[in-house]
Amino acid sequence: MSANVAIIQESMVKKRLNNTISVDCVIFGFDFEKLNVLLVDRVLVDEKSGKELFSDLTLTGNHIFEDESLEDAAARILYDLTGLENIYLKQFGAFGDTERLLKPNDQAWLKASGRDPHSRILSVGYYSLLATEKVTLKWKGRNVKWYPVADVTDLAFDHYTILQYALQSLRRELLYEPIGFELLPEKFTLSQLQKLYEVVLGVELDKRNFRKKIARMKYLIPLDEKQKGVAHKPARLYMFSREVYEKTRKEVFDFNI
Amino acid sequence: MSANVAIIQESMVKKRLNNTISVDCVIFGFDFEKLNVLLVDRVLVDEKSGKELFSDLTLTGNHIFEDESLEDAAARILYDLTGLENIYLKQFGAFGDTERLLKPNDQAWLKASGRDPHSRILSVGYYSLLATEKVTLKWKGRNVKWYPVADVTDLAFDHYTILQYALQSLRRELLYEPIGFELLPEKFTLSQLQKLYEVVLGVELDKRNFRKKIARMKYLIPLDEKQKGVAHKPARLYMFSREVYEKTRKEVFDFNI
DNA sequence: AACGGTAAGTGTTTTTTTAACACTTTACGT
DNA sequence: ACGTAAAGTGTTAAAAAAACACTTACCGTT
Numbered sequence: 001m002s003a004n005v006a007i008i009q010e011s012m013v014k015k016r017l018n019n020t021i022s023v024d025c026v027i028f029g030f031d032f033e034k035l036n037v038l039l040v041d042r043v044l045v046d047e048k049s050g051k052e053l054f055s056d057l058t059l060t061g062n063h064i065f066e067d068e069s070l071e072d073a074a075a076r077i078l079y080d081l082t083g084l085e086n087i088y089l090k091q092f093g094a095f096g097d098t099e100r101l102l103k104p105n106d107q108a109w110l111k112a113s114g115r116d117p118h119s120r121i122l123s124v125g126y127y128s129l130l131a132t133e134k135v136t137l138k139w140k141g142r143n144v145k146w147y148p149v150a151d152v153t154d155l156a157f158d159h160y161t162i163l164q165y166a167l168q169s170l171r172r173e174l175l176y177e178p179i180g181f182e183l184l185p186e187k188f189t190l191s192q193l194q195k196l197y198e199v200v201l202g203v204e205l206d207k208r209n210f211r212k213k214i215a216r217m218k219y220l221i222p223l224d225e226k227q228k229g230v231a232h233k234p235a236r237l238y239m240f241s242r243e244v245y246e247k248t249r250k251e252v253f254d255f256n257i
Numbered sequence: 258m259s260a261n262v263a264i265i266q267e268s269m270v271k272k273r274l275n276n277t278i279s280v281d282c283v284i285f286g287f288d289f290e291k292l293n294v295l296l297v298d299r300v301l302v303d304e305k306s307g308k309e310l311f312s313d314l315t316l317t318g319n320h321i322f323e324d325e326s327l328e329d330a331a332a333r334i335l336y337d338l339t340g341l342e343n344i345y346l347k348q349f350g351a352f353g354d355t356e357r358l359l360k361p362n363d364q365a366w367l368k369a370s371g372r373d374p375h376s377r378i379l380s381v382g383y384y385s386l387l388a389t390e391k392v393t394l395k396w397k398g399r400n401v402k403w404y405p406v407a408d409v410t411d412l413a414f415d416h417y418t419i420l421q422y423a424l425q426s427l428r429r430e431l432l433y434e435p436i437g438f439e440l441l442p443e444k445f446t447l448s449q450l451q452k453l454y455e456v457v458l459g460v461e462l463d464k465r466n467f468r469k470k471i472a473r474m475k476y477l478i479p480l481d482e483k484q485k486g487v488a489h490k491p492a493r494l495y496m497f498s499r500e501v502y503e504k505t506r507k508e509v510f511d512f513n514i
Numbered sequence: 515a516a517c518g519g520t521a522a523g524t525g526t527t528t529t530t531t532t533a534a535c536a537c538t539t540t541a542c543g544t
Numbered sequence: 545a546c547g548t549a550a551a552g553t554g555t556t557a558a559a560a561a562a563a564c565a566c567t568t569a570c571c572g573t574t
Contacts, residue, residue: 019276021353021379064377070353094351094381096278096327120321122278122379124351191522208524209562232521233569448551465553466533483541489549490540516574523568530561539552544545 020115023073024061024123024159025089026166027081029132030183032192034148035199036132037163038081041143042156044105044112054105058156059163060144061123074126082130083138088182089126092169095162097121106157121157127166129182174200178219181240189227189235190214219245277372280330281318281380281416282346283423284338286389287440289449291405292456293389294420295338298400299413301362301369311362315413316420317401318380331383339387340395345439346383349426352419354378363414378414384423386439431457435476438497446484446492447471476502 027038038060044053060081064073074089098120102110110117137144149167154160173179180196181188194210197203214220219241227234284295295317301310317338321330331346355377359367367374394401406424411417430436437453438445451467454460471477476498484491 019278019379021276021278021377064353066377067355069355070351070379091350093348094327094379096321096381098324098326120278120323122276122327122351122381124353124379189522206562206564207522208564211523213561227522227570229571230521231519231571233523235522446551463534464551465535468552469554470532484551486542487550488542490551491542492551518573519571521569524566526564528562530559532559533557535555537553540550542548544547 020063020119020121022061022063022121022123023070023077024059024095024125024162025074025077026059026092026125026127026163027078027130028127028149028166028170028183029130029135029146030196030199031132032195033199034150036146037149037152038137038144039147039152039155041145042109043143044109053108056105056154056156057147057152057159059159070124071126074128078128081137081139081144082135084130084135087128087130088179089128090169090173090179091124091126093125093162093165095123095125095158095165097123097158101158103156109156123158123162125162125166127170129170129179131183131185133185171201178217178240178245184240187223187225187237187239189237191235193238218248219243277320277376277378279318279320279378279380280327280334281316281352281382281419282331282334283316283349283382283384283420284335284387285384285406285423285427285440286387286392286403287453287456288389289452290456291407293403294406294409295394295401296404296409296412298402299366300400301366310365313362313411313413314404314409314416316416327381328383331385335385338394338396338401339392341387341392344385344387345436346385347426347430347436348381348383350382350419350422352380352382352415352422354380354415358415360413366413380415380419382419382423384427386427386436388440388442390442428458435474435497435502441497444480444482444494444496446494448492450495475505476500 025038029036029038039057040060041055042058043055045051046053060077062073062077062080064070065076068076070091071089074091075085075087078087078089079085102117107117132146149163152160152163155163170179174197180193180200183196183200184192190211191207193214194205194207197210198205221239221241221244223237223239225237227237282295286293286295296314297317298312299315300312302308303310317334319330319334319337321327322333325333327348328346331348332342332344335344335346336342359374364374389403406420409417409420412420427436431454437450437457440453440457441449447468448464450471451462451464454467455462478496478498478501480494480496482494484494
């Protein structure tokens with residue numbers, strides 16, 4: 001028994017590596033038309049000549065503090081960018097880069113920032129959801145901007161893969177939990193809500209069937225208030241009630257097998 | 258722009274920590290009656306006296322090799338324990354221990370194995386599914402055994418939490434993908450399949466409705482073969498056809514919104 | 515004041531899926 | 545041949561999904 005213990009331990013100790021853990025945040029924003037994601041324009045400048053060597057895009061992210069949980073780190077990153085707190089954050093996976101996956105830009109970037117390009121970077125991914133109209137980016141002029149998710153074709157490191165995972169995770173989640181409301185302003189119309197589902201899931205939905213379906217959701221509260229200043233019949237506004245949701249939520253495994 | 262870059266980099270470098278990445282495998286096994294999980298009996302023996310200080314249970318896991326992906330590490334751990342390869346492995350989350358969460362046993366264990374109890378241990382969790390009857394544990398006598406999941410009440414580190422996440426992830430997955438077949442022998446009866454769903458999901462299902470439902474799954478192939486040696490009407494045997502599944506699988510987002 | 519444009523809002527029918535429910539069949543062991 | 549034990553099988557009612565088109569309310573323009 002003791003021998004067994006020793007063997008396991010020894011192998012554990014030997015294999016310890018120079019590891020870097022980063023938390024990457026896929027910050028989704030919705031603006032009634034499309035789904036956006038917050039990206040950083042990564043610019044590498046040659047020290048001597050001052051010439052721009054390249055510029056490309058990355059997800060927002062940072063390394064983790066010593067006394068911080070993973071989720072705390074994600075919340076901090078989000079706070080630093082937007083000033084927002086108590087935002088829904090969902091972990092959707094861990095991604096273990098090895099140097100084999102690094103593109104030339106990435107190699108140059110790591111070298112320039114004094115890091116060992118041979119160490120493993122483990123990224124833990126979180127996504128969060130924001131109504132873009134609620135957000136004023138704190139890092140103005142700091143290369144952080146909204147980009148339509150549909151237009152993103154390539155990102156640094158393995159961030160494009162990570163973004164795709166985040167999107168997939170968001171879609172799954174959206175089907176079962178009322179997280180869509182996080183992407184809308186406090187008061188919204190049913191058409192806006194429908195548009196959100198259409199954009200995120202990438203489908204078209206029938207207006208009447210959609211309304212019938214969501215009418216069953218007790219936590220969707222109709223207000224005695226209407227849209228103003230629109231050149232058509234003004235829509236009724238609705239709110240999401242977290243309180244009602246918590247009370248009426250069913251177990252996720254409401255089995256349909 | 259260049260100033261911005263420098264700021265981001267500096268903060269990244271400063272926060273690099275002494276991190277340990279481990280991959281933990283939640284290896285589920287099914288034996289027609291209950292769901293089991295493979296656990297390691299962790300025994301700490303006092304060097305001088307040879308006395309056993311404590312014994313408790315952990316998930317199987319190991320640190321990651323330098324040239325290995327996360328999934329490779331999970332596959333290696335599984336192979337070392339069972340000799341099995343090409344087994345379905347699903348990542349279900351990353352868990353960032355900090356020293357605050359360590360119980361006294363864990364502190365003692367880390368100290369005895371020469372590791373810094375103040376470094377962060379980041380566990381990436383994978384689960385895998387086995388039919389227990391297919392498995393012969395390679396590590397015989399090495400404290401690795403099957404335990405009924407229902408009987409597990411506490412584990413070392415945060416492994417109990419991790420196990421619960423794995424179980425939840427397994428349940429979700431089971432509802433949408435035909436992963437249940439991994440938990441059964443190659444040929445199985447419908448009652449065995451039903452039992453599997455009941456055990457994993459923790460529900461009771463109606464036999465006729467269950468059969469109606471799975472009759473729609475084209476990848477469930479009835480064989481011209483029956484159970485033998487049972488003291489009742491022998492059941493027809495079925496197989497899972499991965500080929501048919503791949504051909505007929507629908508997009509996961511077969512939206513019901 | 516009338517009119518055109520625009521999105522909001524509203525019901526019915528058909529089809530599909532789910533849920534509830536009990537008896538007959540077939541093999542083995544005694 | 546008889547008991548035991550699990551396999552196998554169909555109908556009905558309720559709920560959910562899918563398909564589909566016209567009227568309403570407000571704004572801006574003429």
